[in-house]
Amino acid sequence: MNGSMIITLVVLAIASILFISGKVRSDLVAIGSLIVLMLFKILTPGEALSGFSNSVVIMMVGLFIVGGGIFQTGLAKLLSNKMLQLAGTNETRLLMMIMIVTALIGAFVSNTGTIAVMMPIVVSLAKSAKTNPGRFLMPLAFASSLGGMLTLIGTPPNLVIQDVLLAAGYEGVSFFTFTPIGLVCIAVGLLSMLFLRRFLPKNDRGAENRRHGRSLQELAREYQLTQNLYRVQVGANSPISSKTLQELEIPARYELNVIEIRRRISAKNQFFKTINQEIATSETVIQEEDILYVHGPIERVEEFANDYDLLMLDHQIPENKSTDIVQYATNDVGIAEVMLTPTSRLINRLIKESGFREKYRVNILGIQRKDQYILHNLKDEKMRFGDAMLVQGTWKDIALLANEPDIVVVGQPIEESRKVTMDNKAPIAAGIMLLMVLLLITDFIPAVASVMIAAVLMVVFGCVRNMEDAYKTVNWESIVLIGGMIPMSIAIEKTGAAKLLSDGMVHLLGDYGPLVMLAGIYLITSILTLFISNTACAVLLAPIALGAALQFGVNPYPFLFAVSIGASMCFASPFSTPPNALVMSAGRYKFTHYLKVGLPLQIMIGIVMVAVLPLFFPFYK
Known part of the structure; x- marks a missing residue:
């Protein structure tokens, strides 16, 4: 081993220890590792900073913004409520549903794109079910990778081994050749998570309340707002039209408080804002067709409506009986x-x-x-x-x-x-999300472009309130972590550490038969993919696996499938795949959570795959 290789492996070992200990922020560890590799001239400045221009990192930024739009429009809550109706609040049923739905989406969409669609929905689902989101987010990330094994396009390593087979003159695999193996992976993943979930963060229902105090819903309930709010509409012949609230003296005469006025400004497009909402002041001028939000006893509201020829909308639409607080808190107005x-x-x-x-321009309710x-x-x-x-x-x-x-x-x-959703934008957010999914499935344009288009559309159409809010949706710790660790894989390959490890494995296991060699190939792939990207890992090891098969004179398919599966099933580290990093912050995970849950799952899938691959693809035909 040369000096550069030793330094790289030492930096990697120290970084891993710091990640596991959790005493130093993970993004700081990643940046520190880059600095050391630059100081020893193992990486050039361009190579060290290449992670931050990597398409995966740019995709992650866009996906955070897309997720923010799905949250802020209430689309996540809408979809999560549908899932709640199907599965109820039972944690086991919810876990199974989340993993199965995610795996099916992951069969056709990149695992990073799958997380973009599902993570906001799952967080909203957990809150609705009064469950810690950490109970579901790591299984969500793992399921997106498991689902990638269902089809040829599900994950890049599948395409890598397809290219290696074709280049060697073998018959390529079809779109659904991976499906039986993928189903086994998903089954193992589902069963394993039922036992491994005990290591996930526990429910702490009181912590959320302690952090945020009383919610808007709790305030509305305590002050009985929905029992005392009524809506009246100004008719064409109403005598209050064109008068100010100060002239009408409504509080003095009727013991009522006009707290808000909603005025139609457009009816052209139901997806955009058609109602202007404003707080009522003494200078507010009443106009025809205005809807007045009146706070007070129903008897006085009816008296007020009768005296001024107003239409009592709540006799037709019992909004005041709703437990929702939309009439008191919106994107613009709150309590x-x-x-x-x-x-x-x-x-x-x-x-x-x-x-x-x-x-102060506020009303006391x-x-x-x-x-x-x-x-x-x-x-x-x-x-x-x-x-x-x-x-x-x-x-x-x-x-x-x-x-x-x-x-x-x-x-x-x-x-x-920021917690008040813009429900009128939910259809737009759904359309943008579907557009992104279609672009990712068809591969019409690069995946990173598809995600960035969706992110920009979320801002342009107001699904994210403004650019400042868009930036706030991004978890920069995860971005810096991935951007900082990608160049580590360059150092591992550049110094020859990866090739030394893979070649050593072939020489070490070459005398023990094809099954042991298959297990060795899977093991080395599974280890390497913790530190270098799954695509790079597959590119490196696929030719070695093919050569090992030819050396034994056996069918190369199980060996190449072992490379693809081993490269894709990486769960023991938060920076090994973008989905693992994306859920780290939202799930409040530490590095040790990935070791306790992801590592056993990775080992279990490896054992099962080494056993079943020769059944699907026999060594000797």
């Missing part, structure tokens, strides 16, 4: 709890004199005073220290309240605003 500081000048002042609506909720006649209530007040306004205005010395905002309004 939050605020409290007064001990020295606040607002203490002991009446709500109507506080200027909340005029100065309710007051929590100890264990009592005050929801009506708020204008005549005095604000006291210790009161919690529920306010509604634009998310931006609510966030600005935090800058006021007299007021404390409970929670983080901007963070809460």
